Amino acid sequence: MSKWFYPEPQTSPTLTGVLLINLGTPAAPTAAAVRPFLREFLSDQRVIELPRWLWQLILRGVILPIRSGKSAQAYRSIWQENGSPLLTETQALTTALAQQLPHDIVTKFAMTYGEPSVSSVIQQMKEAGVSKLVVLPLYPQYAASSSGAALDQVWRVLLQQRTQMAVQSIPSFFADPAYIKLMARHIRHFWQEHERGQRLLFSFHGIPLAHHTAGDDYVRQCQATVQLLAEELNLTKNEYQLAFQSRFGYAPWVGPNTQDLFVQLPQAGVTKVDVICPGFVTDCLETLEEINIRGRADFLAHGGELFNYIPCMDATKEWVEVLFSVLKKQW
Structure with a gap:
């Protein structure tokens, strides 16, 4: 079987895309939904730097059975009618930023863990004709376990592209x-x-x-x-x-x-x-x-x-303008 996972579009106009990446969230505040989210998150060796075989024994045998229920209870305490605050605010932020950016720039968001996944969103962008991608992990300060893990997901997608996008990343903006x-x-x-x-x-x-x-x-x-x-x-x-x-x-x-x-x-x-x-x-x-x-x-x-x-600035006009100014330096 070919290692090239993604089919390439037959025709492709030259477009620039902006991809915002946040951490991720379970689909629901239940132990059943939290468990696969935690498994994916805590299986990332950027997050837990232990020998994989040893950590997986601990994770699956001890951590997930105990932590899934406790985390679900914590999520229930903040869950909103329209879902996880992190998901809804990231959606709103992306929409507001898209309105600020030039109309021909394709602007989307993805999650390092959970949905929408980085791989599925990049595939959608490529099918829309995006050939140059600017990636902004939504962490002002760079850590290998946050921004690094987010960018790892992008590089994994590139390894599966027959014709690779040009990618530019913004790893941090801590002193902007x-x-x-x-x-x-x-x-x-x-x-x-x-x-x-x-x-x-x-x-x-x-x-x-x-x-x-x-x-x-x-x-x-x-x-x-x-x-x-x-x-x-x-x-x-x-x-x-x-x-x-x-x-x-x-x-x-x-x-x-x-x-x-x-x-x-x-x-x-x-x-x-x-x-x-x-x-x-x-x-x-x-x-x-x-x-x-x-x-x-x-x-x-x-x-x-x-x-x-x-509180965080979330999708306020002023915060959108900051992200716009950070991105504008990449054009």
């Missing part, structure tokens, strides 16, 4: 001036409408310490984003803090850990906090459930008095 200025403006606007906390906590998705020591640039990029935002907001050192959330398993992860800080800060006299997640383009399980539900509960249970979650 438009991104920094908008995030700072977003925070200031929130402060104008709400009581301001004693400390602004910048919470990013964490990575295992082993990824960092192996040379992953993610922590440095998160630090750079926070430093630029602190300068833009004129914050003193005791007015903000960088932390990392979503720790998984027993191996060491980069820190400080956001969840630990929700317990420690009230004990240190910081009873009013504002939390923002600059590494997430759209609100999702990690921001809505992990931070705004569980994080809030932990902070208040340990002596906290005020917990403000500053």
Whole structure:
């Protein structure tokens, strides 16, 4: 059987395509739907860097039977009438961005895990005549386990194309001036409408310490984003803090850990906090459930008095303009 999986269109006008890639989401907030999503996500060796045979025994025998139900319960706490917030907001963001881009640019989104898959969306774009593809993983800061994993999916598709597309990727935009200025403006606007906390906590998705020591640039990029935002907001050192959330398993992860800080800060006299997640383009399980539900509960249970979650920009006009400016530099 030929290794070339995709049939090539007979005629192909020269079009440019923009592909946005987000992490992904289960199709429903049930254990039955969460299980295959987690299996695909946690089977990616960009995410879990253990010998595959060993990890698959652990994953299928221990992790999935336990975690699928717990994750489904967490998804149910944030699920909306029209579906997963990550999916609906990514759809809305893609639609809004398409309206900003030139009309002859084909703009679509895909998910690293789950549907719509990267392979199916790229095939649709190629059949529509796209011969040049600009890929933007929806992560401002590059990590091998997020942006790297998303781009891996693109390269796998290219390996199956007889006539390959020209592809240009945007691995990160952590220090982009438009991104920094908008995030700072977003925070200031929130402060104008709400009581301001004693400390602004910048919470990013964490990575295992082993990824960092192996040379992953993610922590440095998160630090750079926070430093630029602190300068833009004129914050003193005791007015903000960088932390990392979503720790998984027993191996060491980069820190400080956001969840630990929700317990420690009230004990240190910081009873009013504002939390923002600059590494997430759209609100999702990690921001809505992990931070705004569980994080809030932990902070208040340990002596906290005020917990403000500053939401993601999602598909707002200003955020679309930032992504447009990032993409425009590629033309």
